[in-house]
Amino acid sequence: MTARFDIAMHILTLLASAEGEYVQSDYIAGSMNINPVIVRKEISHLRNAGLVDTREGKNGGSALAKAAAKIRLSDVYEVVRGDSLLGRNKNKPNPDCAVGKQIGKHLEKLHADAEQMFVQGLKKTTLADFVKMFG
Amino acid sequence: MTARFDIAMHILTLLASAEGEYVQSDYIAGSMNINPVIVRKEISHLRNAGLVDTREGKNGGSALAKAAAKIRLSDVYEVVRGDSLLGRNKNKPNPDCAVGKQIGKHLEKLHADAEQMFVQGLKKTTLADFVKMFG
DNA sequence: CTTTACTGTAACAAAAATAATTACAGATAA
DNA sequence: TTATCTGTAATTATTTTTGTTACAGTAAAG
Numbered sequence: 001m002t003a004r005f006d007i008a009m010h011i012l013t014l015l016a017s018a019e020g021e022y023v024q025s026d027y028i029a030g031s032m033n034i035n036p037v038i039v040r041k042e043i044s045h046l047r048n049a050g051l052v053d054t055r056e057g058k059n060g061g062s063a064l065a066k067a068a069a070k071i072r073l074s075d076v077y078e079v080v081r082g083d084s085l086l087g088r089n090k091n092k093p094n095p096d097c098a099v100g101k102q103i104g105k106h107l108e109k110l111h112a113d114a115e116q117m118f119v120q121g122l123k124k125t126t127l128a129d130f131v132k133m134f135g
Numbered sequence: 136m137t138a139r140f141d142i143a144m145h146i147l148t149l150l151a152s153a154e155g156e157y158v159q160s161d162y163i164a165g166s167m168n169i170n171p172v173i174v175r176k177e178i179s180h181l182r183n184a185g186l187v188d189t190r191e192g193k194n195g196g197s198a199l200a201k202a203a204a205k206i207r208l209s210d211v212y213e214v215v216r217g218d219s220l221l222g223r224n225k226n227k228p229n230p231d232c233a234v235g236k237q238i239g240k241h242l243e244k245l246h247a248d249a250e251q252m253f254v255q256g257l258k259k260t261t262l263a264d265f266v267k268m269f270g
Numbered sequence: 271c272t273t274t275a276c277t278g279t280a281a282c283a284a285a286a287a288t289a290a291t292t293a294c295a296g297a298t299a300a
Numbered sequence: 301t302t303a304t305c306t307g308t309a310a311t312t313a314t315t316t317t318t319g320t321t322a323c324a325g326t327a328a329a330g
Contacts, residue, residue, distance in 0.1 A: 002288060005221045006242050013234050025306070031232040035290050040306065057298030058304045073245070077221075085220050085253070086140040086212075088287095097166040099148050099269065106268050107141050110208070114256055118220070121252035125245075133241050134234065137317060159276070170319050175277065192327030193275045223316095 004080035007032065007042050009130070012076065015052060016068040016131045022061030042080075049079045068128035074119045076127075084111040085118060139215035142167065142177050144265070147211065150187060151203040151266045157196030177215075184214045203263035209254045211262075219246040220253060 010032050014023055025043065029036040043062050046052045053065040064071070083089075089107060093100030145167050149158055160178065164171040178197050181187045188200040199206070218224075224242060228235030 003222045003224070003226065004288095006224055006226060009242060009245075010226075010228070010234070010238055013238060017234055024304095031229050031235040033227055033229055033235075036306095037291075037308085038289070041308085044307075054306070055298085056296075056306045059299060060297080060305045062306095087138045089138070089141055091138065091141060091145075092168055093145070094166050094168055099145070099152055100166040100168075102269060103145055103148060106265065107144060110144075110260075110265070114253065117256035118249065118253045121249055130241065130245065133244075134237060139317095161276090171277095172279085172321090173319070176279085179278075189277070190327085191277045191325075194328060195276045195326080197277095 002080075002082060004042065004082070005077065007034070007038065008046060008076050008080050009073075011039065011042060011046065011062075012051070012064070012068075012071065012127050013131055013134070015062060015064045016127055017134070018063065020063055022055055022059070022063050024061040027061075045079050046076075049075065051075060051079070064127075068131055069126050071127040072123050073125045073127070073130065074122035077119060077122050085115050086111045137215075137217060139177065139217070140212065142169070142173065143181060143211050143215050144208075146174065146177060146181065146197075147186070147199070147203075147206065147262050148266055148269070150197060150199045151262055152269075153198065155198055157190055157194070157198050159196040162196075180214050181211075184210065186210060186214070199262075203266055204261050206262040207258050208260045208262070208265065209257035212254060212257050220250050221246045 011028055014028055014031060025036045025039045029039045032039070043052060043054060047054055047062075047065075051065055051071055052062045054060070054062045086107075089104070089111065091104070093103060095101050146163055149163055149166060160171045160174045164174045167174070178187060178189060182189055182197075182200075186200055186206055187197045189195070189197045221242075224239070224246065226239070228238055230236050
């Protein structure tokens, strides 16, 4: 995967710490040393998923759209999810080979099963749990 | 991740199907429609992990180094494992920010915990189980 | 021996994915 | 009505991944 999960978590952690205050993308970008546009893009995804609320215009910014205890890490994962955890499967195996012919669907199932277990694990932790770790 | 897990699985499935016969990298590459050098590279990793045995020279090729039932999918995953499942974490957050300062280590732990669960899941399936799915 | 048919691997090139930047439109508080 | 925000498209730069070429090393078979 990309760095998106970590970026999203960083954003959400800052919002959780701000306790309702609307935080600006420039501030967030400064905390992570990345470009504000990347922050806004990720916020846009988080917003589409109903995790954050944004105010435009002067004194604008973002805040959590619901309690940190209601945001599961699996929710975050879903937002940034890209390729399958076990790899990008765009192979075109040889259909004349008995194995090549059907391995695609078996690998797909394997990917799906493995990912589901993974997501189950992430469901157990909330943003609030994560933020609690900060001293 | 990359396509390496699927490539490794494809290789191992072919070897398992060959039941001890030594299979050549060109044949394997043909089954997957990829370059033989990539196959040899992956075989090299699988060999280092003790999963396959290779013979050089004429009539050479590779075979499983142990029974398919003794090869867990987690073993395969370990071989191809690259970045953490939740992303490549090479961020250098702002140390002047209370959150930025410590989020790195907390994310690392999160990555590690999540991955461990994932690997636990993969441990339950062996190459033999996977190959059984092929009709 | 010598030829032939393999594997191993380094070095390089191409392609794809990701991240960063620029530029500007739209929103809203003051 | 200006100053300060966000949204987003378009572009470029960077990094990662994949593929290729080239050639050395190994061993079977004649």
